[in-house]
Amino acid sequence: MTSSVGKRIEEARKGRKLTQKELANMVGMSQQAFAALEKRDTAPKKLYEISEALGVSAEYLRTGKESNASHIAVARPAENSFTCEEVEEIIPIALERTVVALTKQLAQNGERLDLYKHQNLISEFLSASVAVELSGDYELITRAFERLKATK
Structure with a gap:
């Protein structure tokens, strides 16, 4: 188990092949602030947003303990069943x-x-969230967030 909150965030981010800048943008932070966050051992204010963006539980990031859902997305075999x-x-x-x-x-x-x-937004995001959880393809939720921001 990784020892600090920051290290667990860094590990999950790298597991999703996201840069600090990409993840920082997803949660409304600067890259510099995000880099500092990965060096800390305390839970950041945006822990829940970060956990959402990474597809992991906030509990895992805070404590290192897995919930009933795996904290690391693993791509499924090609059969997609x-x-x-x-x-x-x-x-x-x-x-x-x-x-x-x-x-x-x-x-x-x-x-x-x-x-x-x-209802259309809920349907789109729920579909993307389910697909992300099953496939590990975090680009789906990123695109859904981008579409939502474009509708402002």
Whole structure:
């Protein structure tokens, strides 16, 4: 187990093949601030946003202990088949990430998440979140965030 919060963040970021600058941009930080964060042993204020962007639990980043979902995404074999149990396990994780991400993003525009009004956004983000959890392809969620920011 990696010893510090910063090291776990760095390990997860490198596992996703993201640069500090790319991840910093995803969570609204400068690259310099993010570099300093990876050297610290205390949980950053944006821990949840970082965990979302990396597809790991905030608990794992904070403590190094894995939750019931693996903290490292592993690409599936080419057959892309998943058991019902695998899908059922990630749905609550993906739904929570979707609701939190959209709530925060909409709040920046002075809006509140409305299940009816934002059903297309919810559907898009939930689909991307599920796909990310199953495939490990974090570009899907990055593109979904970029589309959301473009709709401001």
